[in-house]
Amino acid sequence: MTTVNDDATSSDWDGRYYHVDQVLNTPGPRTEDSFQAGDAVKDFLRNQCKILVIGAGGLGCEILANLALTGFKDIHVIDMDTIDISNLNRQFLFRPKDVGNPKALVAAEFIMQRVPGVKVTPYFGKIQDKDEDYYLQFNIIVCGLDSVEARRWINATLVNMVDEENPESLKPLIDGGTEGFKGQARVILPTISSCYECSLDMLNKPTAFPICTIANTPRLPEHCIEWASVLEWPRVHGEKKLDTDDPEHIGWLYNTALTRAKEFKIEGVTWSLTQGVVKNIIPAIASTNAIIAASCCNEAFKIATSSAAFLNNYFMLIGTEGVYSYTFEHEKRKECPVCGGESLDITISKEWTVERLIEMLVEKQDIQIKKPSLSSGIKQIYFQAPPQLEQATRPNLEKKVSELVEDGGEVTVTSSTLPFNLSLRIKYT
Amino acid sequence: MIKIWSMKKSEDAAAKRKPKTSAAQIRVQKDLTELELPETMKTNFPDANDLLNFTLTITPDEGMYKGGSFTFSFAINTNYPHEPPKVKCIPKIYHPNVDLDGNVCLNILREDWKPVLNLNSVMVGLQYLFLEPNADDPLNKEAAEELRRNREQFIYNVRQAMRGNSVKAIQYDRVSAL
Numbered sequence: 007m008t009t010v011n012d013d014a015t016s017s018d019w020d021g022r023y024y025h026v027d028q029v030l031n032t033p034g035p036r037t038e039d040s041f042q043a044g045d046a047v048k049d050f051l052r053n054q055c056k057i058l059v060i061g062a063g064g065l066g067c068e069i070l071a072n073l074a075l076t077g078f079k080d081i082h083v084i085d086m087d088t089i090d091i092s093n094l095n096r097q098f099l100f101r102p103k104d105v106g107n108p109k110a111l112v113a114a115e116f117i118m119q120r121v122p123g124v125k126v127t128p129y130f131g132k133i134q135d136k137d138e139d140y141y142l143q144f145n146i147i148v149c150g151l152d153s154v155e156a157r158r159w160i161n162a163t164l165v166n167m168v169d170e171e172n173p174e175s176l177k178p179l180i181d182g183g184t185e186g187f188k189g190q191a192r193v194i195l196p197t198i199s200s201c202y203e204c205s206l207d208m209l210n211k212p213t214a215f216p217i218c219t220i221a222n223t224p225r226l227p228e229h230c231i232e233w234a235s236v237l238e239w240p241r242v243h244g245e246k247k248l249d250t251d252d253p254e255h256i257g258w259l260y261n262t263a264l265t266r267a268k269e270f271k272i273e274g275v276t277w278s279l280t281q282g283v284v285k286n287i288i289p290a291i292a293s294t295n296a297i298i299a300a301s302c303c304n305e306a307f308k309i310a311t312s313s314a315a316f317l318n319n320y321f322m323l324i325g326t327e328g329v330y331s332y333t334f335e336h337e338k339r340k341e342c343p344v345c346g347g348e349s350l351d352i353t354i355s356k357e358w359t360v361e362r363l364i365e366m367l368v369e370k371q372d373i374q375i376k377k378p379s380l381s382s383g384i385k386q387i388y389f390q391a392p393p394q395l396e397q398a399t400r401p402n403l404e405k406k407v408s409e410l411v412e413d414g415g416e417v418t419v420t421s422s423t424l425p426f427n428l429s430l431r432i433k434y435t
Numbered sequence: 436m437i438k439i440w441s442m443k444k445s446e447d448a449a450a451k452r453k454p455k456t457s458a459a460q461i462r463v464q465k466d467l468t469e470l471e472l473p474e475t476m477k478t479n480f481p482d483a484n485d486l487l488n489f490t491l492t493i494t495p496d497e498g499m500y501k502g503g504s505f506t507f508s509f510a511i512n513t514n515y516p517h518e519p520p521k522v523k524c525i526p527k528i529y530h531p532n533v534d535l536d537g538n539v540c541l542n543i544l545r546e547d548w549k550p551v552l553n554l555n556s557v558m559v560g561l562q563y564l565f566l567e568p569n570a571d572d573p574l575n576k577e578a579a580e581e582l583r584r585n586r587e588q589f590i591y592n593v594r595q596a597m598r599g600n601s602v603k604a605i606q607y608d609r610v611s612a613l
């Protein structure tokens with residue numbers, strides 16, 4: 007029986023890292039100049055490097071196990087979900103007795119029991135609960151999420167965090183994602199390389215059927231389920247929102263879809279298909295998760311140790327017919343709302359009105375801006391259109407900028423002549 | 436640990452600090468402030484501080500629906516433009532592509548939505564539905580059937596419905612001052 011020991015060095019028995027050390031003891035032809043072979047790099051990996059794993063589901067379980075076994079010892083994990091019985095086929099850190107418990111806590115406990123000397127700090131909750139100070143403490147962040155929204159959030163947060171005066175504010179983000187037999191792993195260096203938002207249009211859209219097909223000419227069980235959720239639910243329940251995690255709601259959809267399917271002589275409406283369609287679930291494949299997680303952890307290891315060149319920057323796996331993979335450099339998009347656009351520091355007098363500021367922007371030769379609209383946070387300062395908002399914000403033109411924006415505050419400027427937006431940081435003399 | 440910061444210095448000296456506004460919010464600001472709507476379309480914001488929930492009123496100046504005033508609700512969520520805006524027709528109208536609950540059959544609102552599309556594309560698409568109602572994508576089957584079978588009768592029904600009268604035992608909302 008192995009006993010857990012918090013002291014990292016004393017639990018490192020002889021030969022524990024024999025294989026990993028082959029890579030770390032000596033430089034190779036592909037190692038970077040900054041690579042410090044031997045004790046220095048091992049000390050960083052095992053005693054200093056702090057890594058955050060977002061998501062403890064299908065990908066997260068694999069990622070946590072891989073990181074712990076490669077020698078990362080200070081691992082943090084965030085997940086907002088609890089364990090469902092349907093997770094157990096692939097989320098191998100969980101057992102039937104864990105059903106109903108938070109994934110982050112159970113996963114952390116499991117890894118610590120199994121891999122001596124590794125400390126896993128769980129947080130059961132949302133990534134949005136944490137602020138910049140929290141994310142600043144990590145060296146690397148690895149994401150194994152299934153939600154587009156959560157990824158957009160963490161991506162934007164890490165890009166925003168980059169502070170010109172603080173090199174430590176730039177955190178490499180390794181993002182893994184899978185969908186059935188397809189998956190991707192990518193390395194995002196916020197503000198340097200293409201970000202998650204840059205590639206948003208590459209995402210597979212959830213399949214949506216034309217609403218008239220659903221309404222009139224259903225042919226597939228999916229059409230009946232969409233009819234129940236898109237058309238019947240709001241008609242029958244009015245304002246009440248559909249909660250796809252509520253078994254009663256799913257039950258209602260299932261029965262409604264089943265009745266319709268009978269009417270049109272369509273077979274195949276089942277409870278799990280209903281759940282799958284409304285939650286847009288694509289069956290999770292354990293081996294896809296394993297490949298993508300391995301790739302993510304390989305990148306984390308290379309970035310943490312500089313032992314080899316890391317992925318630049320997008321690895322794509324397509325396992326639908328045979329096994330095909332493709333690696334390419336996804337390029338930054340100039341009009342990306344998160345990492346694209348221009349940013350400008352300007353210093354103006356406390357007495358300047360909004361109108362004066364707008365005149366200055368229009369006259370500025372280097373930015374070529376026409377008819378700018380300005381906001382600060384979610385507060386509108388001046389909008390050129392539509393007419394109602396132009397009218398509502400017009401009184402602000404005569405107000406002093408300093409009444410609306412604090413010293414050092416940010417102003418978002420959009421204009422049809424800008425590819426996306428311009429961000430101003432305002433300082434007062 | 437790799438020296439990322441040095442890569443940054445060599446790559447790009449310009450500061451890229453972004454505001455704390457969400458990408459969806461900035462995108463909606465951009466979409467709205469660059470709207471170029473014809474006289475026949477007007478937006479209305481019940482709460483001027485809430486850019487994500489508003490209405491659009493279309494008053495066609497030609498075609499079978501001329502003289503009517505059709506208001507649609509727009510609800511945009513934080514996943515915009517990954518997801519399309521949710522659009523519903525508020526009054527109960529007689530139209531082959533709009534059902535009695537206000538659902539609208541417009542491809543770019545569902546299966547053909549792409550993040551490169553914007554609010555202007557959706558609004559133009561909605562206006563087009565009143566100029567060219569389409570009998571091939573029916574949501575109101577009766578109306579579609581009528582349009583296909585007897586255009587004169589269909590136009591008459593549209594007129595009746597816009598005045599708030601019944602068509603085939605269904606009472607519609609009055610959307611016309613005529």
Ligand SMILES: [Zn+2]
Nearest residue numbers: 201204342345
């Ligand atoms: Zn970007």
